[in-house]
Structure formats: structure tokens, C-alpha cells
């Protein structure tokens with residue numbers, strides 16, 4: 001499963017990138033707002049840092065404007081994936097931009113039928129939002145499972161980019177189901193390394209190292 005980082009914070013991306021944990025980056029208008037940066041500037045900086053796809057979201061809601069914005073975003077770098085919302089206009093923009101050779105990430109997906117439409121419109125990525133379904137007492141993971149079945153039934157090449165990931169359990173469940181990509185905030189990716197038994201075991205080893213004066217260097 002590929003790991004994308006869901007942030008527009010350069011330092012956080014760079015830290016994870018050094019460890020080989022970054023296969024791509026996703027941003028959205030809320031993350032751009034949080035960064036306090038200009039969208040074009042910060043997106044260019046991210047594209048220079050990371051080799052994989054970097055999702056940058058359009059601001060328009062009408063297809064023609066989305067296409068114009070998408071073309072401008074695509075000029076930033078070769079690894080831009082233009083992010084469009086899963087609306088009828090977004091699907092139109094998806095078709096035009098993918099036909100032009102631009103990667104498109106169709107976002108705000110909350111049903112398998114929406115994912116089916118995105119695949120038929122040629123989307124490179126479909127972003128089903130797990131956490132936001134959980135927030136309204138539905139099971140976001142059911143959506144990932146349904147999309148996996150539908151895409152596998154028909155051999156669609158659109159990649160399932162599991163989004164709105166809020167916990168380490170979401171990451172494991174996505175990997176079990178076979179999501180192609182998951183995008184998570186840096187703190188969730190870092191939390192994957194934590195286990196209380198690792199901490200407990202290390203504390204014991206450190207006590208024994210001290211007691212036995214074990215030295216290597």
C-alpha cells in the first residue's frame with residue numbers, strides 16, 4: 001500500500017520523506033488554509049520535494065472553470081494530480097483533464113456508485129472519506145471494501161486512495177482490504193511505529209544495559 005501524507009506542512013513532509021515513507025502528498029483547501037501559504041507556491045515546493053503524485057484541489061465548482069484551474073495547476077510540475085470534487089461537473093473536468101494526460105484525484109467520495117462513475121470518467125485516484133462517514137455513525141471501511149469489490153469485478157485501474165484517515169486502525173483495515181493508497185496526517189503515520197510493549201521491552205533492555213555495563217562503542 002502506498003503512503004501519501006495528508007498535509008501542506010513542508011517540514012512534516014520532509015521529515016517523513018527522508019525515511020522513505022512518502023509515496024505522494026494530498027492537500028485540500030482546508031490544509032492550504034491551515035498552512036497559511038499561497039496555494040501555487042506551497043504546491044510547487046511540495047512537488048520539488050516529493051517524487052510521487054501531489055494532489056492540489058481546484059476551487060471552482062463549474063466544469064469549465066475546474067478545467068482551466070486544473071490546467072494551471074498541472075503546469076506547476078509533472079507530478080501534480082488535480083483534485084476535483086465528486087460532482088457531475090467534477091466528473092466532466094476529470095474526463096477532460098485525464099484525456100489530456102493529467103492525473104486526476106476525484107475527492108469527497110461517499111458511495112461506491114460515485115466511485116464507479118469516477119472510474120468510468122478515467123480518474124487516476126478515487127478518494128473515499130472514511131473518517132467523515134464514521135463521524136455520522138456509518139462505517140467508512142465498508143465503503144473501501146465495496147469499492148475494492150466493484151473495481152476488481154471490472155478491472156478498473158483507478159486507484160483507491162483511502163482518505164480522511166484518523167487512526168492507526170484505519171490504516172491497518174485499509175491494508176487488509178487492499179486499498180491501493182492511504183493518505184493520513186503525519187501524526188497518524190508516526191503513530192504506526194508506537195506500541196506499549198515496544199516501550200516496555202526497551203525500558204527493560206535499557207535497565208539491563210546499565211546494570212551489566214554493556215558497551216559496544
Ligand code: E4P
Nearest residue numbers: 006026028131132163164165
Ligand atoms: C484527503 O485527500 C482529504 O482531503 C483528507 O483526508 C480529509 O480528511 P478529514 O476528513 O480528516 O478532513
